[in-house]
Amino acid sequence: MTVPLDKPITDLTANDALKFTSPPETGFVMKDGGGDNAPGKVAFGGYVAKDASGNVNVLAINCSHLGCSIAWTPADKLFECPCHGSRFTIDGEVAHGPAAFPLSHLTWKQGGSPNEIVVTAYTLKGIG
Secondary structure, three states, rough: EEEEEEOOOOOOOHHHHHHHHEEOEEEEOOOOOOOOOOOOOEEEEEEEOOOOOEEEEEEEEOOOOOOOOOOEEOOOOOOOOOOOOOOOOOOOEEEEEEOOOOOEEOOOEEEOOOOEEEEEEEEEEOOO
């Protein structure tokens, strides 16, 4: 699924992240994970994150502890979970629990334009 971004990945500075959400009735497929996240589970948003070396990760928005949506805190350069206080580094590793597992990655590639990525997704129409 093609996902528009607010700016090109090349414009993302080191140690920064850019949030994106899934379109209605669509969820992104988690590539890996532990705790409340597992391969094949669904995330309804994510972050494109660039570390200090310029490496790019695309991470699911779900906290690995109990699945709450994390938020990027630029001042601290950490992802934070508002539900139970877990914190994660720019590459998704646990910086502070109670989460015991890193954030899940999403399978992605660069889209046809600099402001797009293509993420593996499920269409949820008719489920439920």
